Amino acid sequence: MNKQKIFCLILLLACFIGLSAFAGNGEKVTVEIDFGSLKHPKLKIETNWKEGLSALEALQFVAEVKTHPVGQYVFVDEIDGVKGVPNQSVWYYKINGEPAKKIATDQPLKNGDIITWIYKQDVCSSKEDK
Numbered sequence: 352m353n354k355q356k357i358f359c360l361i362l363l364l365a366c367f368i369g370l371s372a373f374a375g376n377g378e379k380v381t382v383e384i385d386f387g388s389l390k391h392p393k394l395k396i397e398t399n400w401k402e403g404l405s406a407l408e409a410l411q412f413v414a415e416v417k418t419h420p421v422g423q424y425v426f427v428d429e430i431d432g433v434k435g436v437p438n439q440s441v442w443y444y445k446i447n448g449e450p451a452k453k454i455a456t457d458q459p460l461k462n463g464d465i466i467t468w469i470y471k472q473d474v475c476s477s478k479e480d481k
Contacts, residue, residue: 378462380404382413386433387440387470394431400462406444407455409466425456430468437476444468 378401384394396413407425410416417429427442428435435441444451445467451458460466 380409380460380463381465382409383465383467384410384414384430385467385469389433389470391433400460400464404460405456406446406451406458406460406466409460410444410455410468424454427455427468430470433470435470435473438473440470441473441476442468442470 378399379397380400382394382396382398384396386393394414398409398412400409407416407418407427410427410430414431415429416427417434418425419428420426427444430442444455446458446460447465448467
């Protein structure tokens with residue numbers, strides 16, 4: 352075998368090992384996206400879980416997401432083209448059916464968690480936030 356073939360074989364093997372490492376060991380989380388009253392089908396997508404994965408990162412693996420910072424926090428503005436409108440409808444999330452107690456960037460996930468993002472009436476913004 353010449354050096355070029357050996358190099359290609361090593362490169363192919365490195366790519367395979369890299370993809371295998373990314374695939375994880377079968378540990379998953381499920382991300383559900385509920386577009387509320389909009390005429391858009393609900394989505395349910397599994398993604399690989401790893402230690403330290405946040406609720407926001409899991410969402411970003413399965414959907415197009417736009418965020419904005421407010422001080423030290425990061426809030427989800429838009430998921431798959433559906434933009435939140437303060438004082439109307441915005442994105443909230445739950446973990447295993449329970450309302451989140453942390454912002455999504457600070458919410459670590461566990462293997463098997465179900466993260467549900469819901470587009471619903473804004474109950475947190477004040478009228479001055481318009």
